[in-house]
């Protein structure tokens with residue numbers, strides 16, 4: 426799976442970091458960086474669906 430966050434859309438709400446911290450982490454300027462592209466502990470698709478601005482692409 427290839428995961429990316431559109432930094433121009435991300436509002437820094439923190440939802441993805443809360444739900445899937447092994448994949449999403451705080452980067453520079455309050456935006457989110459992708460640390461890895463798979464997870465055994467959370468559903469990346471579910472997090473992408475819940476992002477309020479649809480900034481997560483899987």
Ligand code: SF4
Nearest residue numbers: 435436438439441476
């Ligand atoms: S859930 Fe979406 S808007 Fe919120 S921090 Fe993550 S990528 Fe950014």
